[in-house]
Amino acid sequence: MSTAVEAGTWQLDATRSTVAFQARSVWGLVLVKGTFAGVAGGGEVGADGSANGSITLEAASLDTGHTKRDIHLRSADFFDVERHPEITFAVRSAKLEAGKTVKVVGQLTVRGISRPQTLTAELTESAADAVTLTVQFTADRTEFGMTWNQMGMMRGLTTVTASLRFVRSAA
Secondary structure: OOOOOOOEEEEEOHHHOEEEEEEEEOOOOEEEEEEEOOEEEEEEEOOOOOEEEEEEEEHHHEEOOOHHHHHHHHOOOOOOOOOOOEEEEEEEEEEEOOOOEEEEEEEEEEOOEEEEEEEEEEEEEEOOOEEEEEEEEEEOHHHHOOOOOHHHOOEEEEEEEEEEEEEEOOO
8 A cells, every 4th residue: 555645636535434523421421422424525635745625524413322412412502503513624734744644734613613733643545546544633622612511511522533535536
């Protein structure tokens, strides 16, 4: 498997990409897991191998498998999907480093609040027409205005795990 990624335009293959999250609730006793079904994105890879682009999640597409909890997470207490229907990660730069490690620098925007993020991703697939990046990082929901915490039930950071497959766009 080659680790070089061809220069050009790449589009996210939403059918072969996943974005999941997990956080502790009920005073740290319950691990809540969920996914976002609505994911889109794309980017450009330059001749020097550097990349930029964006990933967009439909905030209302979150699914934890528990309808009442999902309704609450979509409310103004958390994602406020009526006012902020999208979660975005704008990639300012992505550069392949040693081996299959990719350093990604960007802006995460949730609820209209943007915060800089530097992530380490892994290039798990690299072919002439498709690449897959996997990444895991933590986010502090309070930095994005999600401060609801009835009786101190919410604890710790939220872990986000993504497997993002990009396909080469037709010229």
